[in-house]
Amino acid sequence: MTETHRPRVKYVIGPDGSPLTVADLPPPTTKRWVIRRKAEVVAAVRGGLLSLEEACTRYTLTVDEFLSWQMSIDQHGLAGLRTTRLQQYRM
Numbered sequence: 841m842t843e844t845h846r847p848r849v850k851y852v853i854g855p856d857g858s859p860l861t862v863a864d865l866p867p868p869t870t871k872r873w874v875i876r877r878k879a880e881v882v883a884a885v886r887g888g889l890l891s892l893e894e895a896c897t898r899y900t901l902t903v904d905e906f907l908s909w910q911m912s913i914d915q916h917g918l919a920g921l922r923t924t925r926l927q928q929y930r931m
Contacts, residue, residue: 852887855879875921
């Protein structure tokens with residue numbers, strides 16, 4: 841079976857409304873994941889700038905961790921990415 845690949849896009853619209861390219865993404869060595877950085881990675885995957893696999897490999901994330909970021913944005917907006925409020929949103 842042949843696997844179809846979506847054509848790679850040059851940029852996506854980031855969480856703040858500005859264009860986001862691969863060069864604008866957080867560096868692969870990122871250790872401190874603030875809301876903006878998480879949202880940029882989610883936007884990059886959703887827009888086709890990176891695949892889920894590429895994002896997880898690049899940032900040493902598990903698929904579950906990435907999906908939790910995505911679900912938090914969907915359910916609570918950017919505020920859902922705050923780690924200090926995580927318990928409040930999960931109830």
